[in-house]
Structures are given as C-alpha cells and as structure tokens.
Amino acid sequence: MFCSVDNCDSKHYANGYCQRHYQQIKIHGKIITLVKRTPYDPNEFIIDKNICWIILYNARGEEIAKAKIDVKYYDQIKLQYLKIIQDLERVYFKLKRED
Numbered sequence: 001m002f003c004s005v006d007n008c009d010s011k012h013y014a015n016g017y018c019q020r021h022y023q024q025i026k027i028h029g030k031i032i033t034l035v036k037r038t039p040y041d042p043n044e045f046i047i048d049k050n051i052c053w054i055i056l057y058n059a060r061g062e063e064i065a066k067a068k069i070d071v072k073y074y075d076q077i078k079l080q081y082l083k084i085i086q087d088l089e090r091v092y093f094k095l096k097r098e099d
C-alpha cells in the first residue's frame with residue numbers, strides 16, 4: 001500500500017499518507033511538496049506557532065528526522081542552515097550507528 005498523494009510512491013504510513021505527507025498534514029494542515037525530493041533540494045522549514053520544524057531527509061528523499069527550534073531563531077538558522085543541517089545529520093547518523 002502506497003501514499004495517496006499524486007506522484008508520491010512512498011510506503012503507506014497512516015491515514016492514506018506516507019510518513020512525510022502524514023507529518024505535513026499533521027503539522028502544517030496541508031501537503032507541502034508534491035514533487036519527489038532530490039538530495040539537492042533545500043530542507044523544509046515548517047512554522048507551527050512558535051515552533052519551527054526542520055525536516056531532515058536522507059539521500060533517497062525519505063524523511064529521517066525532524067529538528068525542533070524556537071521560531072525566533074528561524075531567520076538566523078535559515079542563513080546558516082546548511083551547516084546546521086549537516087551537523088544535525090552527522091549527529092543523527094552517529095546516534096543511529098550506536099543503536
């Protein structure tokens with residue numbers, strides 16, 4: 001069973017959606033991207049009241065983790081996010097290897 005969003009062939013997760021689209025509906029109330037991600041796409045920032053979620057993807061465009069920051073840091077982080085995302089991904093993969 002697959003995600004019900006057009007052009008998304010990810011595995012079903014919940015309510016007819018894959019994990020990424022399910023989270024988008026849950027957090028944002030709508031589907032944000034219909035196009036399959038590539039490793040060159042920028043990371044997604046989802047603003048939810050005073051919280052900003054940064055969605056992290058692996059090289060296959062699958063969501064692997066979300067980082068939560070206070071929305072007041074968003075402008076600052078947006079400028080530096082590439083470095084931050086890389087650091088977060090390193091931490092994530094380090095944690096994963098240690099599982």
Ligand SMILES: [Zn+2]
Pocket residue numbers: 003004005008009010017018019020021
């Ligand atoms: Zn999907």
